[in-house]
Amino acid sequence: MFGWEFPPEISGGLGVATLGLCKALAHDADVKMIIPKNVPNFNIENIELVGLNSIDPEDIEVLFGTEPTPKIPILPSSFKQPIGPYSSVLPSEFLDQTYYEYYNAAIQPFEIEELYGGDVIAKVIEFEKIAVAYCLKDDFDIIHAHDWLTFLPAMHLKMITGKPLVIHIHSTEFDRTGVESNNWVFELERRAMEMADCIIPVSNYTGDICVQYYGADPHKIRTVHNGIVPVSTKVDAKKRKGNLVVYFGRVTQQKGPDYFVEAAKKVLEYLPDTKFVMAGAGDLLETMILKTASYGIGDRFYFTNFLNKDKLDELLLAADLYCMPSKSEPFGLSALEAAQFGIPVIISNTSGVAEVLPGAMKVAFDDVDKLAAYMVASLNFTGLRQAVVAADNSSLNQITWEKCAKEVMQVYESLFNETNNIC
Amino acid sequence: MPSICFYFQVHQPYRLKEYSYFDIGSDHHYFDDEKNREVLKKVSEKCYLPANKLMLELIKEHNGKFKISYSISGVALEQFETWQPDVLQSFKDLAATGCVEFIAETYYHSLAYIFSKEEFKKQIEQHRKLIKKHFNQEPKVFRNTELQYNNELAKFIEDLGYDAIICEGVDRLLHGRSPNFIYKAPNAHKIKSLLKNYKLSDDIAFRFSDQNWSEFPLSAQTYATWVHSVAGTGETINLFMDYETFGEHQWEHSGIFEFLRHMPVYVLAHKDFSFKTVSETAAAYPVRDAYDAHQLTSWADTERDLSAWLGNPMQDESIAKIYQLEQQVYASGDVSFIDSWKKMLTSDHFYYMCSKYWADGDVHKYFSPYDSPYDAYIYFMNAMSDLSIQLKSIEKPLKNAVVKETAPKKTTVKVVAGKKVPGKKAVAMSK
Incomplete structure (x- = not known):
């Protein structure tokens, strides 16, 4: 299994989801988890965790049987800018020109500091070479x-070994950049979907994107919704009667922070005591701060930047309402995290998590009036809060990593059966 | 000599409009006149008009041997009068045949029995007067909203002077006995309880057009043989259903009207069988056993209880709060406040808030004019907030004898060319 972001190194849902799944899978399968970077002494029971950063140069030498050379594939200069999995990449024909050649290039020991900083594509390619040889x-x-x-590495390995390839889609370039996405990453995703024996999107919503925008074969798609680790903090009894409305997640176009601010403005006209927290970092953070200031509602807004898990839990204990007006959200783990704290949640229709939280309040992401109306009603009406929380609580009981692992095992088994039938 | 007792429920609520929080204080008309008129028109065309026409033909064809009963809510009759006088006329034509009986119910199709006995009685009386006015009948049989029923209610209705009361034939209370006899609540003296035969009723009301049903497609002839098989094991087969079954829940192309057209012939082909209205049924047969219902039952959902209207926090809060306004509303003496408040007591508002079967796209969703139970609740709460604020704003002047005379006492909504003019009400209440 190949992962990128992995605890304790996390910045979003990908790391949490990868860990949750492989932990649960370990009961039924021997999981070898290959990641770019692991932290010494961070081990997980029953899982062979391999961080490529911790492979010695000697081992690399043995692995490839040659002296490592400092040469790395040359990328067009346009890629040499900070990019992350959650920001866009410029279009290029890189994949077509170089893909079948670059892995013949020489190898050097794998070093990585920031998973999403610097030239991510260069890191992705380095990761590929060593990971394949290692596997x-x-x-x-x-x-x-x-x-x-x-x-x-997954595609390459499939090409060499012919073993079944499962790709797990936690997020697509389409979600991150919208319909205009037509770049290297998009193309890589498209090719992977083409080559994969099975595609596991984290929601039907994402599965539809794979089919509609990537032309993926619908027969290969097997949705497996994410699970969530139950919270240890007991919060059900807490009666939420305050007026603290929370947004948490990256402050990027994908997550719809501007709709949150617009709705807040409207709410404040009627409920001037309401307080809003925008917890997260992202390229739109400054824009949002300026926007609240220009509306004269900056004093009702708190911008916390990225919060670690402990701080986030603290915030959720105090919050009265959670909003996620994402334009396109493959899953939306944060909505589940909020729901776990007994907070009523408002989510956009264009989110995967809506499929597992049927009792959440749902809005079209750009329907600011409705979002504001739901905010006001949630703050004003006890019955609504209780009904939403009760519905979400009953859904949460069904949302486990064990269920998720079981469904992934079924995917594996069906692939083995297919392979056996051919042989 | 078994008989068939057909009773059809006719009801249309005053649906609330998508009343936003941001409308509170500025908009005092809560009902979606346009939607209500549209729905009424659609259902009239698909069901009420063709079904009434067919019933009239059947009554004439069978020379008085085909008999039926209706319970029409006051709010439905009001809306017919305002927007579909042709439907009201067709019911009057049916009433004139002498083969049609009208049943008593709460004017507002409400849950008042549970929340206010006073209001409950007022609504029954209000409904009685309306039935008398339109159809010149004094109802002798009562049915509570959605067949909500228990022993205590049976006794309460007996004390109001009714001969019989209608209820669901709930399996868990029948203990293996047949619903095809007359029963009585153990605490009642003489009021008879007519139990719905839900199997034979639902064959028509729910399963008729279900292509996965083993009996699909159901013919009138087959159905008559099922009815005839009751001979010797029952006295009355109570077929109770929503009138909208004909043409609305079961669409015309399902053959429901053809089924109805031919069914009486096949039923009457067996010389022992006849059709009776509800009070004829009650008069014809003696009480055979006690039917002991402690908890309130109803004809809704598979649970046959009150969980369609009450039980989730939204339903419980909103209904409790609307009834809390009762004193204030009457104390205001303002006809339009009273009218708005009473229309908000209609059970449908709480049915739309039901969250029992979230994602199933079930029957609740089918009937709801809103996107979600949350929306139903929010619009209701917002409208109620406005009403409540209105009431508070006139409380003070009312205490002051000097301004009493000038307190707004605007009356009925004017009807111009069959159209309600909501503006009148707004003016009346905004002072």
Whole structure:
């Protein structure tokens, strides 16, 4: 299994989801988890965790049987800018020109500091080369890759070994950049979907995007909704009667922070005591701060920047309402996290999590009036809060990583059966 | 000599408009006149008009041997009068045949029995007067909203002077007995309880057009044989259903009207069988056993209880709060406040808030004019907030004897060319 972001190194839902799944899978399968970077002494029971950063140069030498050279694939200069999995990449024909050649280039020890900083594509390509060589040392039955960052080694390995390839779609370039997305990452995703034996999107919503925008074969798609680890903090009894409305997640176009601010403005005209928290970092953060200031509602807004888990839990304990007006949200783990704290949640229709939280309040992401109306009603009416929380609580009981792992095992088994039938 | 007792429920609520929080204080008309008129027109065309026409033909064809009963809510009759006088006329034509009986119910199709006995009685009386006015009949049989029923209610209705009361034949209370006899609540003296035969009723009301049903497509002839098989094991087969079954829930192309057209012939082909209205049924047969219902039952959902209207926090809060306004509303003496308040008591508002079957796209969703139970609740709460604020604003002047005379006492809504003019009400209440 190939992963990129992995605890304790996390910045979004990908790391949390990858860990949750592989932990639960470990009961039924031997999981070898290949990630770019691991932290010494961070181990997970029953899982062989391999951080490529911790492979010695000597081992690399043995692995490739040659002296490592400092040469790395040359990328067009346009890629040499900070990019992350959640910001866009400029279009290029890179994949077509170089894909079948670059892995012949020489190898050097893998070093990585920031997963999403610097030239991510260069890191992705380095990761690919070493990961493939490393994996060929041992036998395995299935290749499972999480998001575009790990699709290269997964595809390469499939080409060499013919083993079944499962790609897990936590997020697509389409979600991140919209309909205009037509770039290297998009193309990589498209090719991976083409080559994969099975595509596991984290929601039907995302599965539809794979089919509609990437031309993926609908028969290969098997949705598996994410799970969530139950919270240890007991919060059900807490009666929420305050007026603290929370947004948390990256402050990027994808997450719809501007709709949150617009709705807040409207709410404040009627309920001037309401307070809003925007917890998260992102390229639109400054814009949002300026916007609230220009509306004269800056004093009702709190911008916290990125919060770690402890701080986030603290915030959720105090919050009265959670909003996620995402334009396109493959899943939306944060809505589940909020729901776990007994907070009523408002989510957009264009989110995967809506499929597992049928009792959440749902709005079209750009319907600011309705979002504001739901905010006001949630703050004013006890019955609504209680009904939403009760409905979400009953949904949460069904949302486990065990269920998720079971469904992934079914995917594996169906692939084994297919392979056996051919043989 | 078994008989068939057909009773059809006719009801249309005053649906609330998408009343936003931001409308509170500025908009005092809460009902979606346009939607209500549209729905009424659609259902009239698909069901009420063709079904009434067919019933009239059947009554004439069978020379008085085909008999039926209706319970029409006051709010439905009001809306007919305002927007579809042709439907009201067709019911009057049916009433004139002498083969049609009208049943008593709460004017506002409400849950008043549970929340205010006073209001409950007022609404029954208000409905009685309306039935008398339109159809010149004094109802002798009562049915509560959605067949909500228990022993205590049976006794309460007996004390109001009714001969019989209609209820669901709930399996868990029948203990294996047949619903095809007359029963009585153990605490009642003489009021008879007519139990719905839900199997044979639902064959028509719910399963008729279900292509997965093993009996699909159901013919009038087959159905008559099922009815005839009751001979010797029952006295009355109570077929109770929504009137909208004909043409609205079961669409015309399902063959429901053809089924109805031919069914009486096949039923009457067996010489022992006849059709009776509700009070004829009650008069014809003796009480055979006690039907002991402690908890309130109803004909809704598979649970046959009150969980369609009450039980989730939104339903419980909103209904409790609307009834809390009762004193204030009457104390205001303002006809339009009273009218708005009473229309908000209609059970449908709380049915739309039902969240029992979230994602199933079930029957609740089918009937709801809103996107979600939350929306139903929010519009209701917003409208109620406005009403409540209105009431508070006139409380003070009312205490002051000097301004009493000038307190707004605007009356009925004017009807111009069949159209309600909501503006009148707004003016009346905005002072």
